[in-house]
Amino acid sequence: MKEEESLSIAGVPVFIDADSTSLFDALKALERIGSIHLICDTNTSTDCMPLLPYLAQITKEPIILPVGEQYKNLETCQGVWRSLAQQGANRNSTVVNLGGGVVTDLGGFCAATYMRGISFMHIPTTVLGMCDAALGGKHGVDFEGLKNYIGVIEQPKLIWIHTPFLLTLPLRHFQSGLAEIVKHALIGDPLLFQLLHGNINFRTFNKEFLTRAIQVKKHFVENDIQDHKMRAALNFGHTFGHAIESYFLHTDTPLLHGECVALGMIAEIWLSHVHLGEPTREVCRKITALIRKCTPVDVPGKIKLRALMPYLSMDKKQHAGATRYSLIKGIGHPVIDQEVHYATLEKLLQDDEVALFLPWLLR
Amino acid sequence: MKEEESLSIAGVPVFIDADSTSLFDALKALERIGSIHLICDTNTSTDCMPLLPYLAQITKEPIILPVGEQYKNLETCQGVWRSLAQQGANRNSTVVNLGGGVVTDLGGFCAATYMRGISFMHIPTTVLGMCDAALGGKHGVDFEGLKNYIGVIEQPKLIWIHTPFLLTLPLRHFQSGLAEIVKHALIGDPLLFQLLHGNINFRTFNKEFLTRAIQVKKHFVENDIQDHKMRAALNFGHTFGHAIESYFLHTDTPLLHGECVALGMIAEIWLSHVHLGEPTREVCRKITALIRKCTPVDVPGKIKLRALMPYLSMDKKQHAGATRYSLIKGIGHPVIDQEVHYATLEKLLQDDEVALFLPWLLR
Numbered sequence: 004m005k006e007e008e009s010l011s012i013a014g015v016p017v018f019i020d021a022d023s024t025s026l027f028d029a030l031k032a033l034e035r036i037g038s039i040h041l042i043c044d045t046n047t048s049t050d051c052m053p054l055l056p057y058l059a060q061i062t063k064e065p066i067i068l069p070v071g072e073q074y075k076n077l078e079t080c081q082g083v084w085r086s087l088a089q090q091g092a093n094r095n096s097t098v099v100n101l102g103g104g105v106v107t108d109l110g111g112f113c114a115a116t117y118m119r120g121i122s123f124m125h126i127p128t129t130v131l132g133m134c135d136a137a138l139g140g141k142h143g144v145d146f147e148g149l150k151n152y153i154g155v156i157e158q159p160k161l162i163w164i165h166t167p168f169l170l171t172l173p174l175r176h177f178q179s180g181l182a183e184i185v186k187h188a189l190i191g192d193p194l195l196f197q198l199l200h201g202n203i204n205f206r207t208f209n210k211e212f213l214t215r216a217i218q219v220k221k222h223f224v225e226n227d228i229q230d231h232k233m234r235a236a237l238n239f240g241h242t243f244g245h246a247i248e249s250y251f252l253h254t255d256t257p258l259l260h261g262e263c264v265a266l267g268m269i270a271e272i273w274l275s276h277v278h279l280g281e282p283t284r285e286v287c288r289k290i291t292a293l294i295r296k297c298t299p300v301d302v303p304g305k306i307k308l309r310a311l312m313p314y315l316s317m318d319k320k321q322h323a324g325a326t327r328y329s330l331i332k333g334i335g336h337p338v339i340d341q342e343v344h345y346a347t348l349e350k351l352l353q354d355d356e357v358a359l360f361l362p363w364l365l366r
Numbered sequence: 367m368k369e370e371e372s373l374s375i376a377g378v379p380v381f382i383d384a385d386s387t388s389l390f391d392a393l394k395a396l397e398r399i400g401s402i403h404l405i406c407d408t409n410t411s412t413d414c415m416p417l418l419p420y421l422a423q424i425t426k427e428p429i430i431l432p433v434g435e436q437y438k439n440l441e442t443c444q445g446v447w448r449s450l451a452q453q454g455a456n457r458n459s460t461v462v463n464l465g466g467g468v469v470t471d472l473g474g475f476c477a478a479t480y481m482r483g484i485s486f487m488h489i490p491t492t493v494l495g496m497c498d499a500a501l502g503g504k505h506g507v508d509f510e511g512l513k514n515y516i517g518v519i520e521q522p523k524l525i526w527i528h529t530p531f532l533l534t535l536p537l538r539h540f541q542s543g544l545a546e547i548v549k550h551a552l553i554g555d556p557l558l559f560q561l562l563h564g565n566i567n568f569r570t571f572n573k574e575f576l577t578r579a580i581q582v583k584k585h586f587v588e589n590d591i592q593d594h595k596m597r598a599a600l601n602f603g604h605t606f607g608h609a610i611e612s613y614f615l616h617t618d619t620p621l622l623h624g625e626c627v628a629l630g631m632i633a634e635i636w637l638s639h640v641h642l643g644e645p646t647r648e649v650c651r652k653i654t655a656l657i658r659k660c661t662p663v664d665v666p667g668k669i670k671l672r673a674l675m676p677y678l679s680m681d682k683k684q685h686a687g688a689t690r691y692s693l694i695k696g697i698g699h700p701v702i703d704q705e706v707h708y709a710t711l712e713k714l715l716q717d718d719e720v721a722l723f724l725p726w727l728l729r
Contacts, residue, residue, distance in 0.1 A: 077440065077444065081440065081509075084509055084515065084516060085510065088509075088510070088512060088515065088680070115518065116479070116506070116516050116517060116518055117515070117516065118515060118517075119504060119505075119506055119514070119517040119518055119519050119593070120518060120519060141482060142482075143479070143482055146444075146447055146451075147448065147451070149451060151482070152447065152451065152480070152481060153447060153479050153480065154479060154481075154482040155478065155479055155482055155483060155518060156482050156483060230482070317451070
């Protein structure tokens with residue numbers, strides 16, 4: 004426990020299941036400097052706030068966001084900024100973000116731009132938030148259908164992880180988050196991959212998975228805070244993943260972020276095989292099986308490759324007109340900046356075995 | 367010239383009337399990395415772009431903003447972000463901001479948040495831009511009537527000052543900008559104050575004024591990049607100034623930013639006298655006279671102090687409910703964090719001599 008408590012990412016202390024007095028003390032110290040403002044969503048305000056009763060005592064009236072990636076936009080930001088101004092937040096105030104990736108992404112961006120930046124901390128409440136979204140300082144919102152196009156890189160003061168929140172999650176959301184843990188195993192921790200492979204009862208969440216996944220994130224973030232190089236390895240599965248997410252975002256059946264990453268990783272592990280010649284089919288099958296076991300996805304329709312292309316080419320990872328992917332040559336061996344042309348994607352879908360694993364993607 | 371060319375603020379090179387090949391070379395080097403996007407306004411696109419003809423050759427189609435502080439808002443930002451996306455700007459691209467404070471404030475904010483931040487440079491075209499707004503990394507926009515409420519502190523790659531642009535300015539805008547030069551003299555350069563005092567032909571702009579004013583800005587910025595302490599001295603005149611600006615912003619007769627700062631400085635120099643007992647009336651009169659000579663303002667109406675209070679209390683410099691001012695005890699002697707209560711403002715306006723200099727502000 005002691006060791007976990009002393010974890011830090013990019014200089015930011017990360018507490019994992021620490022005694023709640025440590026959070027209380029930190030908030031009390033911040034309260035002496037200025038007001039504390041809570042951003043959450045309709046789920047976390049009812050499911051998570053009761054687990055930390057003193058949060059409501061120490062913070063202003065919660066600023067409650069609607070649930071869902073479709074609200075991660077500038078309109079929601081304007082509501083947050085307005086609430087902060089109405090509550091009298093000033094440059095000495097602190098924002099506490101209590102929620103999953105949407106809340107921490109958007110809440111962190113709002114805090115980092117309110118009065119040119121006030122301090123903030125994250126209390127992630129989902130698997131994805133705890134192992135990925137809340138860590139590393141990337142914050143922002145979607146803009147006119149473009150994923151995370153408007154944002155900043157700014158570190159929170161503190162990240163407080165409380166795994167009992169995970170028990171409040173519906174199974175589908177829990178499984179969605181596991182996709183990011185699998186991703187971290189694939190890009191940086193072969194042993195974590197083995198551990199996940201041997202464990203089928205994911206509902207009894209093994210904290211070791213989380214801690215190992217966080218260590219992988221720490222490694223890539225700290226070697227490239229400003230995201231100009233190897234940090235891109237964390238985007239494995241995200242080029243296809245973001246495209247699928249954008250494609251379904253404004254339909255009646257949007258997918259969860261982790262679900263899209265799961266689909267994206269399956270596409271990109273086979274793309275790695277086709278484009279790089281590695282990993283072997285055998286390894287690709289093994290990875291695909293684990294992803295499908297961790298994060299089953301019910302894709303609400305079939306997509307033609309051509310229809311997905313506009314979303315793929317607008318991905319932030321594009322460079323000089325060509326779409327760039329972060330792929331993996333094998334478990335624990337990421338390769339970034341892989342330029343992939345349309346012809347290669349067509350070739351991917353001509354492979355009968357691949358087509359079996361990507362039934363939602365049509366040539 | 368050499369010395370001026372090597373000036374830097376917070377590590378950012380500032381070129382003053384350097385050979386235009388230095389800008390051309392910098393742009394050429396950036397163009398090899400990614401696309402270059404130009405943000406200007408309807409004035410600078412017609413008046414300033416022809417003076418730097420190669421700018422148009424090297425940049426994408428200019429993104430042209432409407433002129434005026436009333437457009438320094440999120441709606442205009444959305445237009446800029448949309449244009450950048452449509453022009454294919456990516457993380458290797460650079461934004462060039464050509465204009466006054468509105469263009470550099472807003473353009474810098476848009477660049478610093480586009481794809482979580484791409485590089486940008488400023489080419490200020492106004493007195494205010496050259497001696498203040500474009501320097502120091504503060505960027506942002508107004509939000510629902512609140513001045514500069516949404517923004518970031520992020521440094522440009524380069525600041526390129528070309529004083530011939532000043533000849534394109536209408537006299538009113540030129541005089542408005544002089545207010546910030548006077549402000550810099552008042553907070554940090556008694557000799558500059560003397561030089562301004564002895565010079566009445568402001569139209570033949572003395573470059574020494576500009577260089578000295580920039581040095582004052584450099585001093586306060588570099589000692590407090592994140593704006594947590596002495597940088598606040600640069601806000602002298604700005605608490606009242608921003609309130610007046612906000613008050614008239616959405617009327618038919620908005621004032622220019624520098625004009626409001628001029629009015630604000632007159633209010634705050636006398637407030638210094640009333641609140642701190644310094645400077646003497648004699649010095650206050652001398653300062654008031656110089657401000658009025660440099661920046662004559664035709665105030666479009668009278669304001670009751672009570673009507674100005676909501677704007678004063680929403681200023682970002684507020685702290686724990688009370689309005690805080692950056693005042694001066696004498697020329698070159700700023701004092702920050704001065705908490706001033708309503709009663710003191712009433713006392714200020716009860717002074718017959720003060721009332722003479724602030725005829726637009728009623729008890």
